[in-house]
Amino acid sequence: MEISGTAAIVTGGASGLGAATARALAARGARVFALDISVDGAPAVEGVTYLAADVTSEEDVQAAVDTAAGSGAPLRIAVNCAGIGPSTRTVGKAGPHPLDLYRKVLDVNVVGTFNVLRLAAAAMGATEPGPDGARGVVVNTASVAAYEGQIGQVAYASSKAAVVGMTLPAARDLSSVGVRVMTIAPGIVDTPMLATVSEEFRAGLAAGVPFPKRLALPDEYARLALSIIEHDYLNGEVVRMDGALRMAPR
Numbered sequence: 001m002e003i004s005g006t007a008a009i010v011t012g013g014a015s016g017l018g019a020a021t022a023r024a025l026a027a028r029g030a031r032v033f034a035l036d037i038s039v040d041g042a043p044a045v046e047g048v049t050y051l052a053a054d055v056t057s058e059e060d061v062q063a064a065v066d067t068a069a070g071s072g073a074p075l076r077i078a079v080n081c082a083g084i085g086p087s088t089r090t091v092g093k094a095g096p097h098p099l100d101l102y103r104k105v106l107d108v109n110v111v112g113t114f115n116v117l118r119l120a121a122a123a124m125g126a127t128e129p130g131p132d133g134a135r136g137v138v139v140n141t142a143s144v145a146a147y148e149g150q151i152g153q154v155a156y157a158s159s160k161a162a163v164v165g166m167t168l169p170a171a172r173d174l175s176s177v178g179v180r181v182m183t184i185a186p187g188i189v190d191t192p193m194l195a196t197v198s199e200e201f202r203a204g205l206a207a208g209v210p211f212p213k214r215l216a217l218p219d220e221y222a223r224l225a226l227s228i229i230e231h232d233y234l235n236g237e238v239v240r241m242d243g244a245l246r247m248a249p250r
Contacts, residue, residue, distance in 0.1 A: 001136075003077070003229060004030065006074055007033065008078070008079070010022045010032060011036070013032070014036035014041075016081065017141065017186070018079070020219050021081060022048045024222035024225070024226055025047075025222075026045055026047030030073075030077065031049075032045075032048045033067060034050050035052075036050065037055075051063075054112075055112030056111050058119075065122075065123050077136065078124075078138045079225055082108065083108060083159075090154050097154065105158075105159050121138060121174050124136030124178075125178070131232075132232065137228070140181070142238060143160040143185055145157040145247065146164045147164075150247055150248070150250055151250045167236060171236030180236075184224055187247075188206075188209070188242075189221060190202075190217055202215065209244070216242070220241065
């Protein structure tokens, strides 16, 4: 799929993976609409319009999709990067895992991802098709935790496993309208979520990666997302981006 001249939605677009992807898409000529729960302080990037939106809200996401679809360029791309990852054991010193917290993680990571997927795909399906009937592509974000969740990651791992699980059936569902669905499962990425940990701890994380022995970069996620978008025969699959990392229990 040609990126230039299209409209794109990127969730979690004010920082981390989403911000890197929004920049990369804009640099390739897309009109990017970066959604985030708060866009205060988001870096100004030519070609990127920030929209405050809660991905779990049908009204917020529909409004963003309408804005992108009405921008004068066909909405062809949606990249879901929004997510949260609190760490709590199933049973810890304070007692059982709070049920409300578990629900919140699934609401943001699973329901939010599906909400954007379904609404963006509906708008893509209303556009004029390109070669082979292609109308768009949705790239979701899972995690290696979907396969090797660590201690304290029961909610996060559950949510990312659900994103993995929706990939193939969503791709099959949307084949009739020419929309592809792919998922990236990153390993340990150097995002703002790691900004508060010590250099010693970061070095320990990097040492556990077989090769290259470092944390992944948000720009590497963005490059992979763009490669997926441009490769029209990639559909219904999950791609691990982890340096061959297989997570230990802790």
